[in-house]
Structure formats: structure tokens, C-alpha cells
Amino acid sequence: MSELERHAYDVLVIGAGGAGLRAAIEAREHGMRTAVLCKSLFGKAHTVMAEGGIAAAMGNVNSHDSWQVHFRDTMRGGKFLNNWRMAELHAKEAPDRVWELETYGALFDRTADGRISQRNFGGHEYPRLAHVGDRTGLELIRSLQQKIVSLQQEDQRELGDYEARLKVFAECTVTELLQDEDGRIAGAFGYWRESGRFVSFEAPAVVLATGGIGKSFKVTSNSWEYTGDGHALALRAGAALVNMEFVQFHPTGMVWPPSVKGILVTESVRGDGGVLRNSENKRFMFDYIPEVFKDKYADNETEADKWYTDADNNRRPPELLPRDEVARAINSEVKAGRGSPHGGVFLDVSSRLPAEEIIRRLPSMHHQFKELADVDITAQPMEVGPTCHYVMGGVEVEPDTAASRVPGLFAAGEVSGGMHGSNRLGGNSLSDLLVFGRRAGAGASAYVQGLTERPAAAPETLARAERSALAPFDGEGGANPYGLHMELQQVMNDLVGIIRKSGEMAQALEKLEALKAKAAEVTVEGHRQFNPGWHLALDLRNMLLVSECVAKAALLRTESRGGHTRDDFPGMDAEWRRKLLVCTASGDGVEASAEVVEKPQVPMRPDLLDLFEYSELEKYLTGQELTGQSGASRGEGS
Amino acid sequence: MGYQAHFRVWRGDGEGGDLRDFTVEVNEGEVVLDVIHRLQATQASDLAVRWNCKAGKCGSCSAEINGRPRLLCMTRMSVFSESETVTVTPMRTFPVIRDLVTDVSFNYTKAREIPSFKPPADLAPGEYRMQQVDVERSQEFRKCIECFLCQDTCHVVRDHEENKESFAGPRFLMRIAELEMHPLDDADRVREAQSEHGLGFCNITKCCTEVCPEHIKITDNALIPMKERVADRRYDPLVWLGNKIGRRKA
Numbered sequence A: 001m002s003e004l005e006r007h008a009y010d011v012l013v014i015g016a017g018g019a020g021l022r023a024a025i026e027a028r029e030h031g032m033r034t035a036v037l038c039k040s041l042f043g044k045a046h047t048v049m050a051e052g053g054i055a056a057a058m059g060n061v062n063s064h065d066s067w068q069v070h071f072r073d074t075m076r077g078g079k080f081l082n083n084w085r086m087a088e089l090h091a092k093e094a095p096d097r098v099w100e101l102e103t104y105g106a107l108f109d110r111t112a113d114g115r116i117s118q119r120n121f122g123g124h125e126y127p128r129l130a131h132v133g134d135r136t137g138l139e140l141i142r143s144l145q146q147k148i149v150s151l152q153q154e155d156q157r158e159l160g161d162y163e164a165r166l167k168v169f170a171e172c173t174v175t176e177l178l179q180d181e182d183g184r185i186a187g188a189f190g191y192w193r194e195s196g197r198f199v200s201f202e203a204p205a206v207v208l209a210t211g212g213i214g215k216s217f218k219v220t221s222n223s224w225e226y227t228g229d230g231h232a233l234a235l236r237a238g239a240a241l242v243n244m245e246f247v248q249f250h251p252t253g254m255v256w257p258p259s260v261k262g263i264l265v266t267e268s269v270r271g272d273g274g275v276l277r278n279s280e281n282k283r284f285m286f287d288y289i290p291e292v293f294k295d296k297y298a299d300n301e302t303e304a305d306k307w308y309t310d311a312d313n314n315r316r317p318p319e320l321l322p323r324d325e326v327a328r329a330i331n332s333e334v335k336a337g338r339g340s341p342h343g344g345v346f347l348d349v350s351s352r353l354p355a356e357e358i359i360r361r362l363p364s365m366h367h368q369f370k371e372l373a374d375v376d377i378t379a380q381p382m383e384v385g386p387t388c389h390y391v392m393g394g395v396e397v398e399p400d401t402a403a404s405r406v407p408g409l410f411a412a413g414e415v416s417g418g419m420h421g422s423n424r425l426g427g428n429s430l431s432d433l434l435v436f437g438r439r440a441g442a443g444a445s446a447y448v449q450g451l452t453e454r455p456a457a458a459p460e461t462l463a464r465a466e467r468s469a470l471a472p473f474d475g476e477g478g479a480n481p482y483g484l485h486m487e488l489q490q491v492m493n494d495l496v497g498i499i500r501k502s503g504e505m506a507q508a509l510e511k512l513e514a515l516k517a518k519a520a521e522v523t524v525e526g527h528r529q530f531n532p533g534w535h536l537a538l539d540l541r542n543m544l545l546v547s548e549c550v551a552k553a554a555l556l557r558t559e560s561r562g563g564h565t566r567d568d569f570p571g572m573d574a575e576w577r578r579k580l581l582v583c584t585a586s587g588d589g590v591e592a593s594a595e596v597v598e599k600p601q602v603p604m605r606p607d608l609l610d611l612f613e614y615s616e617l618e619k620y621l622t623g624q625e626l627t628g629q630s631g632a633s634r635g636e637g638s
Numbered sequence B: 001m002g003y004q005a006h007f008r009v010w011r012g013d014g015e016g017g018d019l020r021d022f023t024v025e026v027n028e029g030e031v032v033l034d035v036i037h038r039l040q041a042t043q044a045s046d047l048a049v050r051w052n053c054k055a056g057k058c059g060s061c062s063a064e065i066n067g068r069p070r071l072l073c074m075t076r077m078s079v080f081s082e083s084e085t086v087t088v089t090p091m092r093t094f095p096v097i098r099d100l101v102t103d104v105s106f107n108y109t110k111a112r113e114i115p116s117f118k119p120p121a122d123l124a125p126g127e128y129r130m131q132q133v134d135v136e137r138s139q140e141f142r143k144c145i146e147c148f149l150c151q152d153t154c155h156v157v158r159d160h161e162e163n164k165e166s167f168a169g170p171r172f173l174m175r176i177a178e179l180e181m182h183p184l185d186d187a188d189r190v191r192e193a194q195s196e197h198g199l200g201f202c203n204i205t206k207c208c209t210e211v212c213p214e215h216i217k218i219t220d221n222a223l224i225p226m227k228e229r230v231a232d233r234r235y236d237p238l239v240w241l242g243n244k245i246g247r248r249k250a
């Protein structure tokens, strides 16, 4: 124990994606000594992969846009299950967060009058996504990264040390959160991927910004980092997760060749005019417009096509319905035998825009298909199908401060829950990262400033963390982590995937138990230095616990809503809208198991309800909720 | 459809290592990274490799394939014949940590030495106005995924450890160009590009441009224009002022 590397900070941010970096900037600007930890190199977090854009009601392209319209779209997209306070803060603050990026050096695409250009996206009433071609995530990450560097340069000038107040620990994986006897956060414990050596951080506040859980599913747009570490760390520390049954399957992932299956095809392809066709060359989305969206989406091609040039007088093309709707439609077409040769459907932009325009607007898609699939998207349609993309569920937080139930533990970004309800709109994640990353950084700083003493972790906690991390090296002949991971992905994909049934989910839970037992015995070869087998063995524990939450919550919710579709309960049920499913865990390490309970949803504030027409609320709220609500009869424009 | 390919992969650490031979299955449509992953899953569970996105977007999986700096995830197996031996080695310019993973901290050190964007003092957030044509050049440079392949390939530092101290490398000289060409950046960067960051070392061989997976024209669009500005400045110190005052206000 004596040689354990130790550091002490005021605020520890776990995760260097958009949420983590924004949180770190905020904490540092509040005077906190701040550390950022991440599993990969600085600047490579998952956020870098985001393509389409960042949603913010700046009204640069259509001046009718406002936070109220953005708020409404977000609530509709999430089927009214969203934490409305988060949706409100998000819609109000997103424009400032985007403008702030320009002061960090970001260069968004421009409108003719020199402002930030905004593009259309599914579920957004007006062109709202600020973007840089189709590499917006890269711009976001790089701008935040460069802002961090500029703060470090300030510290260098002032204190002679770049890292005096803000330091990035890259390729450093956290395996445990440390707590004092009262359960307050005292720091975190992890290992350097490079050397396998352990390291402990003493800090009274931790911001989780670890992203999502997609690596538990076989077909996914997510990278190896998405093993649900933050979700699992929060559970084991005593925090709760909400909305874990809601997993977003993006409608358009690549389906061929097999090795790229799941890689994302950005929604901008559709936002910029691309259409979906089945093997009979039919634009099938017209057959899948749900009742709640009938007044917003065109039911014929002529009107749909006119919308691109005259959005005020035409309804939107149904290709731009929220993602859950489009994903289900594609799934049905393929099931009905009208799919493409490799089991997807066709997404065509080649017949819709001139080649130069496609290359200008969608350069990385053009590049991606050419290099990986030998498909020229300016001349041929793409083949696409649903892919696991985003988890709406995550750590339950206070909207204003991003604080979890555990004192000193905060969460922001994809690892937090509530903001997106049952389904996230495209572009609403990047804005979420900035709005709540900033709030988490401020929340954590305020918490630390309010403390009279720094919580200290009991020394045995460190010893335990070390033992648990080394367990995979004990013994031999146990299961291989790669094999177990593949089994887990298959289970989640087949049994808790895009369309769910009670019997299958019960089966999934049995299989997860069996996998947990095997995971307890997993053994790895080699030594601790950059050993991916060992890393995966540790990640598996998190994936299993989080998968259990998804399966258990999904089994309990006997309705279909957003990113949760039950074959046996196909309808949306207003009673269920009032209920959240909250997951907690007991036990430790591989033995930890999840428990899910119902919790009533907090009723929406009347002034926010007033933003909707009564006729729309009727589609989502119970009769009882509606009678309590008088003012909602006012017009949409209010 | 699948076949058995012959791979030679460098294994070892900072102390030394060697090429190991593997026979491994390859299926239609796969890239080199898929094959490396198959080796991990079936024959060498502790084979170290960096990767994230597997879609050419994050710049993590840089290595050298048959001696050429490339992204493992964007190199399709179909570019090799079935009988060809595929040799995968770590980037040569950076110290090896283990197997295909190198210590790229040189790049982060250099990044920190480049003065940051200097926001215009007279504009509040939300007031920035820039024309698309004016941001396009810097946007091209901002496509950089920081794979560091250009840094790996540039002969100024490849096999010339002694130059690392005074040379930022193509990626970071390009960063200076990006800021220099940013319509609203308030700093003067030309002189330091030459005096502090080693622009003078570059003799425009274009090797960096050739390996850039983002197809950024590093030499033509960033390095040569910077050299021209340096040359201009030698003759006329007022050029910079003129450039900046002339900035477009839309």
C-alpha cells in the first residue's frame, strides 16, 4: 500500500467528453483545484464522434424559434416523461453555451449574414442545430480541449505550472468511488491503463461524466468506452438511476459490411433531404405517422418535399419523426420482408441533392461509406438499420445543481438521467453536455465551498478496491472476458433490444445472473501493463450491473413509450407517464445486484404546462391531471 | 468468403521487442483493426492497441502498416492480397509503451506551447459575425483528428530526437496557421511560428499531407502560407496590422 500514488483535488471530474470538460472549466473558474480523469487520450472521448449538431434555439435561421418552442419539442420527443425542470434549463441556456464556444475558438458553419448556421433535425420544429459539416462533436471537444489548454497557459504565466489548478489524467480508469463513514464522497480509486498501477484521488466532490452504456449491446454506434462505468459507480456509491428502461436505437446505422455494422449514419442525411425507401422503392415512412404527430408531419410526398424550402406552410417529412418512431418503422419493414439485401432499408440522398452539395454538407458520411463500404453516397443509396445509440436513463440528479443523492456526487451528460425522458432528440445531447456540465461544475464547487472539513475515506476502502481490481489475475481457467462480453451483447440485443416481450426479458435476467456468476470467476492472462483483457474484465462488472437495471426496469414498465417498446403492451399509458422507475443497488463488485422501484413524477409547473395546447396535453396526461390544470387552453404561440 | 491471413505484429515494450507471426482469419469487409481485435480475442488477449471510434473520427488507432503511417480502423484488408504478409508496428517517432501503443505526450506538450485563441476584446458572446468563406480555411485545419500520423512521418523529428525540443511538428504549425487565419483572432503569430515553433525546419516535403487521413492539405494550405507570411513580415512589419484591420465585419 505504501507506494500507492496519491493526489488531492477539490473537484474530480470523471470523464473528458463534452460534459466533463465543461464541468472542469467551470470548477476551475470557480477557483477549485480540478482534475479530469479519462479512459482514453485527452480529446478522444466519445463526444468526438457526434456528427449532426448541437441544438440551441438561437433563431438564426428561423426567427420564430425560442426556448419555449425548444422546450416543447424536447418534451414531445421524450413523450412528456422528461424531467421538465431540466428540459426548461436546457432550452433556456443552450444558446449561451453555444455562443460561449465561439469565445473558445469554435468555428461553426455560418449563415449568409455571418451568424451560426442551424440545420433541421428530427423532432425539432425549426432549423436548430448549430453544426460544422457533419463533425460537430469534434469541434465541440476540440474547442473545450483548447479552452482547457488556454486556462493552463494562464496558470503557467501566473504560477509557473501549467497544471497548478487544472490537470488532465488521461488513460486512467476509475474503478471505485471512495466515501467516508457517512457515505459522503471522499475521492476515487483507479488504475493507469498504461502501467496498470493504482492511483488514488482524494477529493470531496466528484462529477461523473462518463457517458453511456451501449457496449452492452451487440449492434451499437458506441465505442469501447461505453461500458456504463459511471452508472455502476453511482449505483455502488448509493445513488439512484432513473429511466434505465429507455435506450435509444438510432434508426440509421450502417448494416454492411459486418465489421462496421452499427456505425452511425448521421440524421443530418435526412435533415438535409435524404429519404428512406424499402425494397419496393416506396417511401414507407408515410405509413408510420403516429396519431400524436399527425398535425405536424406531411402525409404525402409533394407536401413533404415542399417543406425543405417552405417550412412555414408545409408539414415536415415523416423521415424526420423522432428516432424511436423511425427505428420501429424500419424494424417493421425489414420484418415484413421489404428490407434491403443486407437486412436494412435504403437511405437515399443521391437522387435528392447534387453530388457537390452532398460532399459539402456531409463530408464525413461520404468519406465513411467510400472507405468502409465501397459505396458512393452521391450515386447510390446507403443501406441502414437501427443501432443502439444512447441511453436516456442515468443518475438521478437535482436539475439545478446536478447533485445526486450521495453528498458530493454530481453527474452530467449521458450518464445523468431525466432530461430526455423516454427519448432524446438529435442534437439535444451536445447541448445537454454543456448546460449541465457547467451546472455540475458550479454545483460541485458550491458544495466544496460549503464544507467545513474534507471527508476522508477509511484506509481499508483502498485495500478493498485494490483487491477487487486484481481479482481477475487470481486463479486460472476461468471464463475469458471477451467471450463473456460477446454473450452479454447477444443477450441484450436479442432479449432486451428494440422490441421487448415479458418472457424474453425474464429470460434475459436469468442469463444475466448466469453471466454474473461466470464474471466472478473470470481470469486474464499477462501482466498489468496496458492489458486490454484485464480492462475488459473490470468493465464487465459495470456492464452486467447496468444491463440488469435496463432489463429489470423494462420488464416492469408495461407500456410502450419512446425508447421502450413492448410487443405485449404496444400502447402508451397515461398512468405510466406519472411514474418513474428508480434503480438502486446492493452488494459490491460482481455480486452487486439491482433493485427497481416506482416513484411518482413531479407534476409540471403550471406556466410550463401553459405552453401546450389542451388538445396536445390530452394525448399524454391522465384525466385527473387535466382537471387540475386550467390554463392549458391557451394557444401554442403564447 | 473468409481466409487465413499472415500477420506480423510488433510486440514488446520500452525495453525492446520483436515482430511476432500470426495466422488469423479475415472476413469480407474487415479492416486491420478488426483483425487485431480478433488476435486479442483468440490468440493474444493482452495485445495492446489504442482505438475508440472505429470510424476514423477519433485518431486513436494510429500505427504503421507495412511501414506506412495509417489508421488501423480505416485500412481495409481488401487493399492487401490474400497472400501478402501484413506487418503492423507502432508509430516510430514516439517511444513505445507496449505493443502498438506509443507515448504521444510529445504532442500534448507541443499543443500547450502554442498560444491559444485570443477572443476579440470588443465582441460579447453571441456577437461574432464571420462569413463562411472566411472561416473555411481554418475549418479545414480543424478537421484534424489528432492522430499524430503527420507528426510521426515528418522527417524533421522521425529519427531526429534532437529536433523535438524546437519543432512543433506539422499538426501544431498548422494550429498556428489556423489561428492566424481565424477572422476574429486578436493575436500576432507569425514571428513566433518561426522563432519559437520551428517553422523554419520544414522544407515542404509534403510527407505530412500524404499521410493525413483527413486529407488536409497541411503543406499547401497551412505551412507554405505561413512561410510566406514570415517572409512578408521580414520586409514589412505593417503587413500584419493591415491584415487584421482589414477583417470583415458582417
Ligand SMILES: Cc1cc2nc3c(=O)[nH]c(=O)nc-3n(C[C@H](O)[C@H](O)[C@H](O)COP(=O)(O)OP(=O)(O)OC[C@H]3O[C@@H](n4cnc5c(N)ncnc54)[C@H](O)[C@@H]3O)c2cc1C
Binding pocket: A014, A015, A016, A017, A018, A019, A020, A037, A038, A039, A040, A045, A046, A047, A048, A049, A050, A051, A052, A053, A054, A055, A136, A137, A172, A173, A174, A175, A190, A209, A210, A211, A212, A221, A222, A225, A229, A230, A264, A389, A390, A412, A413, A414, A415, A426, A427, A428, A429, A430, A431, A433
Ligand atoms: C456516432 C454518434 C453520433 C452522435 N451525434 C450526436 C449529435 O450530432 N448531436 C448530439 O447532440 N448528440 C450526438 N450523439 C450523442 C452524444 O455524442 C453523446 O451522448 C455525448 O457525446 C456524451 O458525452 P458525455 O460528455 O456524456 O460523455 P463522453 O463524451 O462519452 O465521455 C465520456 C468520458 O468518460 C470517460 N470515462 C468513462 N468511464 C470512465 C472511468 N471508469 N474512468 C475514467 N474515465 C471514464 C471516458 O474516457 C470519456 O472521456 C452522438 C453519439 C454517437 C455515438
Ligand code: SF4
Binding pocket: B153, B154, B155, B156, B169, B170, B201, B202, B203, B204, B205, B206, B207, B208, B209, B219, B223
Ligand atoms: S512538409 Fe514540412 S512538416 Fe510536412 S513532413 Fe515535410 S518537413 Fe515535415
Ligand code: SF4
Binding pocket: B059, B143, B144, B145, B146, B147, B148, B149, B150, B151, B170, B171, B174, B208, B211, B212, B213, B214, B215, B216, B218
Ligand atoms: S493533420 Fe492530419 S495527420 Fe496530422 S494529426 Fe491532424 S488528422 Fe492526423
Ligand code: FES
Binding pocket: B050, B051, B052, B053, B054, B055, B056, B057, B058, B059, B060, B061, B062, B071, B072, B073, B074
Ligand atoms: S479508432 Fe478512431 S480513428 Fe481509428
